[in-house]
Amino acid sequence: MSKTLQSNALPASPLALAGVRVLDLSRVLAGPWTTQTLGDLGAEVLKVEKPGVGDDTRSWGPPFLSDENGTQGDAAYYTCANRNKASLTLDFTTPEGSEILRALIPHHHVLVENFKTGGLAKYGLDYESVAKLNPKMVYCSITGFGQTGPYALRAGYDYLVQAAGGLMSVTGQADGTPGAEPLKVGVAVADLFTGLYATIAILAALRHAEATGQGQHIDMALLDCQTAVLANQAANFLVSGQAPKRLGNAHPNIAPYQVFPSQDGHIVLAVGNDGQWQQFCAAAAQSEMAEDPRYKTNSQRVAHRDSLIAGLLLIMASKTTAEWIEILEQAGVPCGPIQTIDQVFQDPQVIARNLQQEMSRADGTTIPLVANPIKMSLTPPVPRRAPPALGADTDAELKSLLGLSDAQIEGLRAKGII
Known part of the structure; x- marks a missing residue:
């Protein structure tokens, strides 16, 4: 508690x-x-x-x-x-x-x-x-x-x-x-x-x-x-004229930025820029992906999303969620677990921020x-x-x-x- x-x-x-x-x-x-x-x-x-x-x-x-x-x-x-x-x-x-x-x-x-x-x-x-x-x-x-x-x-x-x-x-x-x-x-x-x-x-x-x-x-x-x-989704339509579609847990403008199965559950990987992509590849020992011209920039990664995600599914399934979090946090790559609501209120950061209170009538x-x-x-x-x-x-x-x-x-x- x-x-x-x-x-x-x-x-x-x-x-x-x-x-x-x-x-x-x-x-x-x-x-x-x-x-x-x-x-x-x-x-x-x-x-x-x-x-x-x-x-x-x-x-x-x-x-x-x-x-x-x-x-x-x-x-x-x-x-x-x-x-x-x-x-x-x-x-x-x-x-x-x-x-x-x-x-x-x-x-x-x-x-x-x-x-x-x-x-x-x-x-x-x-x-x-x-x-x-x-x-x-x-x-x-x-x-x-x-x-x-x-x-x-x-x-x-x-x-x-x-x-x-x-x-x-x-x-x-x-x-x-x-x-x-x-x-x-x-x-x-x-x-x-x-x-x-x-x-x-x-x-x-x-x-x-x-x-x-x-x-x-x-x-x-x-x-x-x-x-x-609707923010960026509305802006995407207004600029392109193309109505955005459902992508599950993927992001329409960034990749990789979604949920991946791990060895024992799931993990959110949120690579927000090209520097973080290089840091991820280094931490995950994926030098070939780091040098692949299809994945050098975010726009290229979005354009080649299917092959990118297919490769990452195999890589992310090789370790547990906790193992990935330890490796990627040390490398400065944003990532995290998917917590149930009871786990949210047991999270040390949530506790430190005093996000639960009790009041009495x-x-x-x-x-x-x-x-x-x-x-x-x-x-x-x-x-x-x-x-x-x-x-x-x-x-x-x-x-x-x-x-x-x-x-x-x-x-x-x-x-x-x-």
């Missing part, structure tokens, strides 16, 4: 986003990933959830959390994206509930939502309505396809966007090989990239709002972000989490609040922000509004 960082304590350093308040109307992953990142950096995030149900991902298990009595709690999925937030349960589809939410808007700087395009207008919670209540509000909408265009009203899910956005067309084994078919990535990267782009946009808009007093509407679409992160429930990876010398991310139980902060937030009395809160609860 890796060393864990336990902390619900106040930070020793100032928080980069201290004083920024975020109203989080989002669910599932892209929006919550955005608001968790803002919360990690010091913002006070208020997560608004449907009474009795909450974020969809609270039920997306197993596995589930359990308390000391073994009672089933929230799904692990929910915990991955909801650290550093308070939870307020509120049915804002009711007139009284929408008025409460509208009353909360002037107390916040940022609102994040991922409802269908136009879905909040009937509650008076669209950007135009919110801007009248708080002109400085940074309002971020996250949808599958954006606020405009022929697909604007479609529901968007990560899987569909990985498919529509080209990622699956370049992921998976090559046509004509065993198991060849388009594959999705093993985590919801369209959601995650959108969450990170949304965070960047919100930070820029906050800077603008502080300077000018003007808020703005941020329109984030999963398809836009998925298309943007007020009821004593301990939640293991992956730490925020941002490292900052003066204002680092700080784990201040464990992912909250549903509605854990409803009373406290309504009292502190809106001045509601115990009797008013109980009245709302009796009506099912909170």
